[in-house]
Amino acid sequence: MSDASLNTTQTQAGDAGFGDFFALLKPRVMSLVVFTALVGLLAAPVGVHPVVGFAAILFIAVGGGASGALNMWWEADIDRIMKRTRKRPIPSGKVTEGEAFGFGMTLAGFSVVMLWLATNWMAAAILAFTIFFYVVIYTMWLKRWTPQNIVIGGAAGAFPPMIGWAAATGSISVESILMFTLIFMWTPPHFWALALFMKADYHEAGVPMLTVTHGRRSTRKHIWVYTLLLAPLAIGAAFTSIGGPLYLMVALVLNGFFLKGAFEIWRRDEAMAEADQYRTEKRFFRLSLYYLFGHFTAILAQSALASFGLGGW
Amino acid sequence: MSLSKQHELHKRRFSRNLGLGLVLAGLVALIFGLTVVKVTNEDFGVPSQTGSTY
Numbered sequence: 001m002s003d004a005s006l007n008t009t010q011t012q013a014g015d016a017g018f019g020d021f022f023a024l025l026k027p028r029v030m031s032l033v034v035f036t037a038l039v040g041l042l043a044a045p046v047g048v049h050p051v052v053g054f055a056a057i058l059f060i061a062v063g064g065g066a067s068g069a070l071n072m073w074w075e076a077d078i079d080r081i082m083k084r085t086r087k088r089p090i091p092s093g094k095v096t097e098g099e100a101f102g103f104g105m106t107l108a109g110f111s112v113v114m115l116w117l118a119t120n121w122m123a124a125a126i127l128a129f130t131i132f133f134y135v136v137i138y139t140m141w142l143k144r145w146t147p148q149n150i151v152i153g154g155a156a157g158a159f160p161p162m163i164g165w166a167a168a169t170g171s172i173s174v175e176s177i178l179m180f181t182l183i184f185m186w187t188p189p190h191f192w193a194l195a196l197f198m199k200a201d202y203h204e205a206g207v208p209m210l211t212v213t214h215g216r217r218s219t220r221k222h223i224w225v226y227t228l229l230l231a232p233l234a235i236g237a238a239f240t241s242i243g244g245p246l247y248l249m250v251a252l253v254l255n256g257f258f259l260k261g262a263f264e265i266w267r268r269d270e271a272m273a274e275a276d277q278y279r280t281e282k283r284f285f286r287l288s289l290y291y292l293f294g295h296f297t298a299i300l301a302q303s304a305l306a307s308f309g310l311g312g313w
Numbered sequence: 314m315s316l317s318k319q320h321e322l323h324k325r326r327f328s329r330n331l332g333l334g335l336v337l338a339g340l341v342a343l344i345f346g347l348t349v350v351k352v353t354n355e356d357f358g359v360p361s362q363t364g365s366t367y
Binding site: 015016017018019021022049051052054055058117118 | 322324325326328329331332333343346347350354
């Protein structure tokens with residue numbers, strides 16, 4: 001029996017490939033989670049066995065991926081509208097919403113339990129809270145309710161280094177809170193720069209991004225103010241136990257560029273931005289990725305130097 | 314002579330099943346490795362029996 005409709009298959013439950021499920025985990029966000037968690041783990045003063053360390057980072061990554069899958073499940077309606085997200089597995093019809101939900105919940109439970117078994121209850125508890133915060137507090141509640149969604153919701157992305165630190169030490173410390181704060185304060189300018197050049201997308205989806213609720217002028221001012229607040233914090237960390245001369249050098253350079261970029265964003269208006277297709281905003285956004293990567297690499301390098309008796313003040 | 318026709322659906326299911334199989338094999342290996350590390354750790358100790366019975 002042949003059926004002409006076999007050539008244009010309707011996606012049903014059970015039809016997704018491995019890559020489609022993997023895409024649900026938001027791999028690019030996962031890579032940031034993995035990197036910052038690894039820095040938190042390695043910068044901690046307590047060593048861990050490589051197998052335990054590998055397992056911890058893997059389960060933290062899986063927990064981060066579970067959050068991504070559950071976020072995609074909840075936001076399938078918005079993802080269909082936004083150009084940036086239309087090709088995601090659910091809007092493109094590769095994975096059903098029910099599958100994404102089941103997948104996300106299973107991985108969330110699995111990652112928390114396994115992290116607890118591999119390391120300790122503190123790391124598992126922070127991971128569980130992170131998943132809850134991102135999915136329930138940010139995705140389900142704040143994102144569609146307040147323009148400060150990014151500010152508060154950014155905490156979810158700031159937890160991984162704390163989880164890595166807790167996996168090694170079994171506790172929270174000033175150092176891990178500092179790493180948390182660095183990411184927390186970095187998140188708003190990073191996302192608001194994105195919102196500036198992805199302008200129509202969020203508006204059409206009905207998400208209350210600052211660009212829509214308070215206007216683009218206000219968003220530019222917010223980017224400048226938050227960067228002004230971030231810079232002393234990032235540089236100040238050089239004089240704490242996770243910092244040192246190398247970190248200070250890196251922080252001064254990166255924050256110099258970041259402040260310059262934020263100032264330029266604040267100074268220009270929409271006419272200037274449209275004329276060069278938001279070149280400054282896009283450059284700032286790219287810089288923000290190097291910014292975070294650079295700071296955490298410096299923290300890692302400082303920690304590695306300390307183990308040889310170098311680094312520190 | 315058997316007749317079989319590969320459909321795109323079969324390829325997708327095969328890729329999913331293969332990926333899942335490899336993930337599960339990796340998980341088994343990892344848990345085994347973790348167990349060995351934990352058990353050979355000098356802090357590891359079998360809890361003492363208190364003599365209680367059901």
